[in-house]
Amino acid sequence: MNAVQLRMAVVACSFALALSPHSAAQSNESQGTSFNIEVNVDRVVVPVIVRDRQGHTVGDLKKEDFQVFDEGKLRSISGFTVERRGATAGNSGANAQSPARPPNVTPDGVILPDRITVFLFDDMHLSAEDLARVREAGMKVISGALTGTDMAGVVSISQRVNTGLTRDPAKLREALMKLQPQGLYQTAAAECPSIDYYEADLIENKHDPVAIQDANRKYANCNPAVSRPQEVASAPNLPTAERLVDSAANMALNLGHQDVQATYASIGEFVKRMAPLPGQRTLILVSSGFLNIERDSLNTESRIIDFAVQSNITISSLDARGLYTTEITASERSPALSGPSFQVNSDYHRSAMRLAENPLSELANGTGGTFFHNSNDVNAGLKELTEAPMYVYLLELSLDGVKQNGTYHALNVKVDREGSQVEARRGYFMPKSQKQKK
Numbered sequence: 001m002n003a004v005q006l007r008m009a010v011v012a013c014s015f016a017l018a019l020s021p022h023s024a025a026q027s028n029e030s031q032g033t034s035f036n037i038e039v040n041v042d043r044v045v046v047p048v049i050v051r052d053r054q055g056h057t058v059g060d061l062k063k064e065d066f067q068v069f070d071e072g073k074l075r076s077i078s079g080f081t082v083e084r085r086g087a088t089a090g091n092s093g094a095n096a097q098s099p100a101r102p103p104n105v106t107p108d109g110v111i112l113p114d115r116i117t118v119f120l121f122d123d124m125h126l127s128a129e130d131l132a133r134v135r136e137a138g139m140k141v142i143s144g145a146l147t148g149t150d151m152a153g154v155v156s157i158s159q160r161v162n163t164g165l166t167r168d169p170a171k172l173r174e175a176l177m178k179l180q181p182q183g184l185y186q187t188a189a190a191e192c193p194s195i196d197y198y199e200a201d202l203i204e205n206k207h208d209p210v211a212i213q214d215a216n217r218k219y220a221n222c223n224p225a226v227s228r229p230q231e232v233a234s235a236p237n238l239p240t241a242e243r244l245v246d247s248a249a250n251m252a253l254n255l256g257h258q259d260v261q262a263t264y265a266s267i268g269e270f271v272k273r274m275a276p277l278p279g280q281r282t283l284i285l286v287s288s289g290f291l292n293i294e295r296d297s298l299n300t301e302s303r304i305i306d307f308a309v310q311s312n313i314t315i316s317s318l319d320a321r322g323l324y325t326t327e328i329t330a331s332e333r334s335p336a337l338s339g340p341s342f343q344v345n346s347d348y349h350r351s352a353m354r355l356a357e358n359p360l361s362e363l364a365n366g367t368g369g370t371f372f373h374n375s376n377d378v379n380a381g382l383k384e385l386t387e388a389p390m391y392v393y394l395l396e397l398s399l400d401g402v403k404q405n406g407t408y409h410a411l412n413v414k415v416d417r418e419g420s421q422v423e424a425r426r427g428y429f430m431p432k433s434q435k436q437k438k
Contacts, residue, residue, distance in 0.1 A: 042400075043078070045309045047368030048393040049423040050415055058420065059084070059391035066395060069412040070402075079396025085280065085314065085368065085388040113151040115280045116165065117386060119172075120270060122287030122320075123156040123182045124263055130320040131181055134286050137378040138176045143169045145386045157266045157287075158182045185259035187252050193218035195248045197256025198352040199345075201293050203249040214344045215245040221341065260292055260359075264300045267315075267363070271304060275311040283308075284385045285317040285363060289356030298408050301359060302429035305366035309394075316369035316385040317360035322376035326350040366425030368392035404433040 046068060050058040063080040119138065123131070138154075145152045151165045154175035160182070163175045187196055193215050195203070202211035219241050267285065274281045292301055308315055328337070328349050337345050357373060364371035370389060372381035395413070402409075406429075413424040 042398070044306065044397050044399060044428045045079075046395040046397065046411060046413060046425055047309060047366065048395060048413055048415075049365075049368060049370075049389050049391070050393065050417065051421045051423070053419045055421075057389045057391045058417065061393065061415065061417065065416045066393070067414045067416075068395060068397060069414070070397070070409050072410075072412075075397050077395050078398040079394070081394045083368070083392045083394060084390060085392050111149050113149050113165075113277075113279045115145075115150040116274065116277055116282070117145045117150070117152045118165075118270060118274060118281075118283045119145075119152065119154045120267065120283055120285050121154070121156045121161070121179050122263065122285065122290070123158050123160070123179055124184060124259065125157075125288045125290050126179075126181055126286070126320055127288060128181050130288050131179055133322075134318070134320045134378055134382070135176050135179060137382050138286075139173055140379055141382040141386065142172045142176070144383060146172075155270060156182075157263055158184070159266060185255045185262070187255055191248060192222040193245060193248055194222070195245075195252045196348075196352070197252055197259070197291055198293070198348055198355075200249040200252035200256060201291075202348075203245070204253045205294065210344065211348075212245070214341055215249065216241050217339075217341050218337070219245055221337075221339075256291065257294060257297075260290055260294075260297045261300065263290055264292075264297065264304060268300070268304045268307070271308050271311070271313055271315070274313055275307070280314075280388060281312070282314045282316060282369070282386070282388060284382070285315060285360065286320055286382075287317065287360060288320050289353075289358075289360055291352060291355055292359045292362075293355065295406075295408065298427075299406075299429040299431070301362060302408070302427070305363065305425060306428070308367045313367065314369045314388055315363045315367040317364045317371050318378065318381045318385060319357060319360055319371075319373035320378065322378065323374060324353065326353045362426060365423045368394075371423070399430070402430055404430055406430065406432040 048066070050061060052058055059082065061082075063077055066077060066080075068075050068077060119142070121131070121134070126134070142152070142154075146167055146169055149167075151167055152172060153163050153165045154172045155162045156179060160180075161175050161178050163171050166172065187194070195215055195218075199211050199215065202208040203215060267283075270283060274283065292298060305315075326349065328342075328346055360373070361371045363369070368389065370385055372384060375381060408427055408429050410427045411425060413422055415422050
């Protein structure tokens with residue numbers, strides 16, 4: 001990319017970030033056009049960060065120190081590189097042509113950023129309490145992301161807040177104050193029966209008998225026309241209960257599916273806009289987590305990771321819940337959750353809370369970023385995420401011989417270094433071949 005192209009890329013991205021044509025509410029409808037990431041299906045790149053017992057990144061490992069297991073089977077590593085991401089990258093070609101010129105200035109005098117940081121706040125899932133906490137932390141940390149020629153942006157999943165790229169910290173702080181929880185795809189707790197995305201997946205996709213029985217029980221508990229819960233099982237009541245439960249579960253499943261696809265569509269769009277830019281590029285996702293429990297969600301996540309890795313973009317994430325409780329709170333408990341339903345739904349709630357971390361950890365670990373969680377010190381977390389890990393290993397796996405059958409492959413990376421901690425992507429999605437699609 002020459003100097004003129006770089007200049008155009010910076011300007012174009014600034015406007016693209018600020019003037020996105022699609023909101024998150026529309027993204028599920030425009031999925032086929034606006035969110036279209038092309039990735040290389042001949043190989044998969046696995047970024048790996050290795051830390052010692054003190055949490056420092058290790059940079060002296062060799063290819064033979066790594067083992068990668070694909071669905072439990074040892075795979076050979078076809079490519080191996082070590083990146084030092086603490087150093088600025090991205091415009092070495094311009095430097096080589098004109099060594100006397102400062103490295104961040106093009107021949108026509110345009111100052112290019114050494115580092116671009118986009119803070120992406122998940123206003124679709126952040127609670128008012130979590131958002132207030134991360135907003136305060138952002139006010140303190142944001143200036144640290146703008147040193148020298150650096151540029152930054154504050155954007156939201158709903159795309160209702162969007163600064164574009166800027167070197168003005170006041171503009172970023174002003175955007176932070178505009179962030180508000182959106183919750184566009186939330187199910188109503190007053191529904192009878194009340195079924196969330198997690199339970200709806202168990203009912204509709206997994207046909208779990210315990211979840212179906214629980215939904216019928218909740219219908220009996222919340223329906224005033226049913227005097228006793230056991231009457232639901234009687235011949236006259238059962239068809240009505242099953243029909244209403246199936247309808248409620250379908251609605252919750254569709255809302256949950258739209259929610260996660262809209263979220264990934266927004267993340268993917270920002271990653272695409274950052275791809276042509278110079279310098280070290282980091283997307284920092286601040287979220288309370290969300291569920292990616294369906295296959296097509298894992299597929300979308302895998303494509304975002306692959307594209308980010310191929311574009312040398314790091315995604316780091318912060319779980320804004322901090323040290324959260326997995327128990328059902330008083331505000332979340334409804335009269336329908338009585339007796340056995342309370343225990344069943346408590347188990348579901350705990351599982352859903354834990355699973356909501358997965359997209360945050362996967363996006364970070366899969367792109368060589370950092371996942372900050374299980375800590376209430378969000379100030380330290382955001383500050384840490386603005387500093388890229390010093391060393392990232394890129395392990396390349398050839399996909400020759402791997403069937404293109406639309407399945408998700410679990411990965412496990414091991415390192416021959418005692419006391420080391422490994423952060424790596426947990427899997428990838430192998431799309432179907434064109435023949436199978438037909």
